[in-house]
Amino acid sequence: MTPDPIATRQAAPPAALGEPPPERSTHALFWWLQTGGWGGVFLVNYFSALANGKPAEYWTVLLAVAMAGFFGTLGLRYLLRACGDRPPARVAWLMIVPVLLIAAAMGLTYKLVTDLEWCRQCLPFTRFGFFTYVISQLYVVGGWASLYLVMTTWRKLRMQTEAALAATAMAHQAQLKMLRYxxxxxxxxxxxxxxxxxxxxxxxxxxxxxxxxxxxxxxxxxxxxxxxxxxxxxxxxxxxxxxxxxxxxxxxxxxxxxxxxxxxxxxxxxxxxxxxxxxxxxxxxxxxxxxxxxxxxxxxxxxxxxxxxxxxxxxxxxxxxxxxxxxxxxxxxxxxxxxxxxxxxxxxxxxxxxxxxxxxxxxxxxxxxxxxxxxxxxxxx
Incomplete structure (x- = not known):
């Protein structure tokens, strides 16, 4: 569930000031974190459900919901990368609708799996229970998007700082050489x-x-x-x-x-x-x-x-x-x-x-x- 820590390519310093990290390693890191994060969400929800009296086959419902969140946040990642040049506050407002849609898709997945009678006894007892379930997924997806924004903004600031320090060092070197020669x-x-x-x-x-x-x-x-x-x-x-x-x-x-x-x-x-x-x-x-x-x-x-x-x-x-x-x-x-x-x-x-x-x-x-x-x-x- 964890976002890609280096999604913002625009902030990379020029090659003369320092090479960006290799793409392969950053993509591999994202996939490890994404898979591990949603896998962790599935396991935590499953063991919590067992502790609250849900049947063992409840894993089919939670796995389907976790997969919906996994693929939904992949699309959200590309939307966030496309908005990389905009201020973080504006990006947060733009992500409200996509986050709601992903949470709704996860709730719909829950409904479809239970309607297929894979786990009829897993249905919420009331409509309000189903609504609270969708709201809980909204918190999960919103947390994913918030963490992604925080990490990419931090990375952008760090890269800008490194570029500024490199430029200052180069300016000092040029000044020293000018004074010497x-x-x-x-x-x-x-x-x-x-x-x-x-x-x-x-x-x-x-x-x-x-x-x-x-x-x-x-x-x-x-x-x-x-x-x-x-x-x-x-x-x-x-x-x-x-x-x-x-x-x-x-x-x-x-x-x-x-x-x-x-x-x-x-x-x-x-x-x-x-x-x-x-x-x-x-x-x-x-x-x-x-x-x-x-x-x-x-x-x-x-x-x-x-x-x-x-x-x-x-x-x-x-x-x-x-x-x-x-x-x-x-x-x-x-x-x-x-x-x-x-x-x-x-x-x-x-x-x-x-x-x-x-x-x-x-x-x-x-x-x-x-x-x-x-x-x-x-x-x-």
Whole structure:
């Protein structure tokens, strides 16, 4: 007697967002529930009749009535599926007449079986008794329809929720990829300009090393999934590929200091999280000064938090007023790397992360990030 739990196909999410359950399994489930439900109605009514003094052959009447309900609700199922796009309250009103007809058919089946003298002594003693019997079947069929509506409405809402969650996840993935990959053109433009200059100066050996370094870094960048996390060791290895290219451009003008707590080498973080910050520091603290500059990469563990910092000894950011300016109030200017890294952390970690910019007292800019400390069981190679 139980309705099909997934009758509403219209609510199925697009294939790109998730495949619907296989039709075979859902049809099989319906038939098991339908057969078991009406079989249970037959058995309950039969044992109840025996307990109330009905003869043993009363099963013929109850079986015929149960079969009428079985086939009648099959037709009701298709009517309900045809009304799947309408509001549940309106569907309930539309089902009043079909439910009455099925209950009447079950009552008529009862009358026909008893008239055939299969069980003459099974007839109700009065017309009122027959009427109450029909009303009891009306409750059974109405309960079937109500349960069907509840289950299909619940399924539709669940599928809509799953589709919305899948769409949100895809939007987040697309946003992360956009934030990650829009950084590459800036770096690529600067590097190709440097290679072009080396070729014009006939410094072919240096140009060749720079092309090889660029190839290695781009291969790593394209292979790295922005949705996946890497260890700090892997992240700094990738930064090393990038810095080799920049050191070819700036030579001794670029100085890099790395300070990492031993416990942090296996910490997990988003791939290429630090590269845009290092690129930003080189652009503003190294490239614009004749004497170049120093970039520091720091990683420490503070309880269950991983603290990362990229600092430089350049001119700082005059637009920042005071120390520890919140990210939302810090002017973006044209520092794309800072804005993208901040937005990427927001998408990935929400309120569990922090991103801070401040001008250092001794000169330069410090970018500090904190995120949950998660690590794999690997130690530094």
């Amino acid at each position: 829009q950084l590459n053109p800036h770096f690529l433009f600067n590097t190709l300009n440097a290679i072009s200059t080396l070729v014009l100066d006939r410094d072919n050996a240096t140009a060749n090393r720079m092309v090889q370094g660029l190839s290695a870094f781009l291969r790593h960048s394209l292979d790295a999934d922005p949705m996946q996390r890497v260890t700090l060791k892997q992240e700094l290895d990738a930064i090393g590929l990038y810095l080799e290219i920049e050191k070819t451009r700036f030579a001794e003008r670029l100085r890099v200091h790395v300070h990492v707590d031993p416990a942090c080498w296996s910490a997990l973080l988003p791939s290429l999280l630090l590269q845009p910050l290092v690129e930003n520091a080189i652009k503003y603290a190294v490239a614009k000064r004749v004497e170049g500059g120093t970039i520091g990469l720091h990683a420490t563990r503070e309880g269950d938090r991983l603290k990362l910092a990229v600092i430089d000894d350049g001119p700082g950011w005059p637009a920042l007023e005071g120390q520890g300016v919140p990210p939302d109030s810090a002017p973006r200017g044209n520092r794309v790397g800072l804005a993208n890294t901040r937005d990427r952390l927001r998408v990935l970690y929400g309120a569990q992360q922090s991103f801070e910019l401040r001008n250092r007292d001794e000169g330069g800019l410090a970018v500090t990030m904190t995120l949950p400390f998660e690590a794999v069981g690997a130690s530094r190679e």
